[in-house]
Amino acid sequence: xxxxxxxxxxxxxxxxxxxxxxxxxxxxxxxxxxxxxxxxxxxxxxxxxxxxxxxxxxxxxxxxxxxxxxxxxxxxxxxxxxxxxxxxxxxxxxxxxxxxxxxxxxxxxxxxxxxxxxxxxxxxxxxxxxxxxxxxxxxxxxxxxxxxxxxxxxxxxxxxxxxxxxxxxxxxxxxxxxxxxxxxxxxxxxxxxxxxxxxxxxxxxxxxxxxxxxxxxxxxxxxxxxxxxxxxxxxxxxxxxxxxxxxxxxxxxxxxxxxxxxxxxxxxxxxxx
Numbered sequence: 001x002x003x004x005x006x007x008x009x010x011x012x013x014x015x016x017x018x019x020x021x022x023x024x025x026x027x028x029x030x031x032x033x034x035x036x037x038x039x040x041x042x043x044x045x046x047x048x049x050x051x052x053x054x055x056x057x058x059x060x061x062x063x064x065x066x067x068x069x070x071x072x073x074x075x076x077x078x079x080x081x082x083x084x085x086x087x088x089x090x091x092x093x094x095x096x097x098x099x100x101x102x103x104x105x106x107x108x109x110x111x112x113x114x115x116x117x118x119x120x121x122x123x124x125x126x127x128x129x130x131x132x133x134x135x136x137x138x139x140x141x142x143x144x145x146x147x148x149x150x151x152x153x154x155x156x157x158x159x160x161x162x163x164x165x166x167x168x169x170x171x172x173x174x175x176x177x178x179x180x181x182x183x184x185x186x187x188x189x190x191x192x193x194x195x196x197x198x199x200x201x202x203x204x205x206x207x208x209x210x211x212x213x214x215x216x217x218x219x220x221x222x223x224x225x226x227x228x229x230x231x232x233x234x235x236x237x238x239x240x241x242x243x244x245x246x247x248x249x250x251x252x253x254x255x256x257x258x259x260x261x262x263x264x265x266x267x268x269x270x271x272x273x
Contacts, residue, residue, distance in 0.1 A: 102201050143171070146175065215262075230271055
């Protein structure tokens with residue numbers, strides 16, 4: 001397994017500083033969010049992504065996360081849905097040109113804070129049809145992420161994720177541990193039991209009280225999950241996805257690097273990597 005971190009943990013820094021910080025922390029890989037501000041402010045320079053892969057992670061991997069923060073491919077507003085799907089398709093095409101991936105996508109959500117219904121499933125199907133077309137055209141590995149259990153969220157349970165994967169054999173799974181663990185360890189392990197053979201990426205973070213995306217070192221539930229992944233034969237990337245807003249006062253770049261070093265050491269010792 002390779003250990004990496006989401007670029008959003010260093011989101012306020014230039015892309016080169018992010019890559020250097022991740023390598024300095026001892027990580028093997030980087031999951032690059034296309035919504036990293038510096039990337040947009042510089043005009044989406046795709047050669048930068050290729051350069052980061054070659055310079056900072058020649059023996060590792062740069063993965064990609066599509067834009068999701070202000071988009072919703074299942075929006076009831078057809079214009080919002082259209083631009084959201086277009087952004088996902090564009091991101092997958094970017095991954096193909098820059099040789100980055102696997103690519104993680106989100107399912108979208110019901111626009112109002114009510115349980116998803118049939119019409120939301122219809123919009124999800126139309127979204128997946130568009131993703132399927134670009135995936136077949138590019139060959140990029142595309143992974144759907146499980147969502148945190150909220151009233152209007154899609155794909156929050158092992159059952160629905162397995163249904164989706166069974167219906168779409170071309171699609172893989174990004175297992176977000178924190179989203180799953182927020183509903184209990186049994187729920188998180190059920191994702192591995194039912195969908196383990198389709199996991200191509202893991203977002204690794206814990207849950208503390210009501211906070212998701214917190215560090216994992218020393219967490220017995222995370223240890224159990226890591227061991228379950230290893231027993232299932234998973235050998236892909238483990239991407240730390242920590243929310244830096246959970247830290248008060250805010251961490252400096254050096255403090256973030258030190259935290260990641262500690263997290264990497266604990267995971268490697270836990271898995272005997």
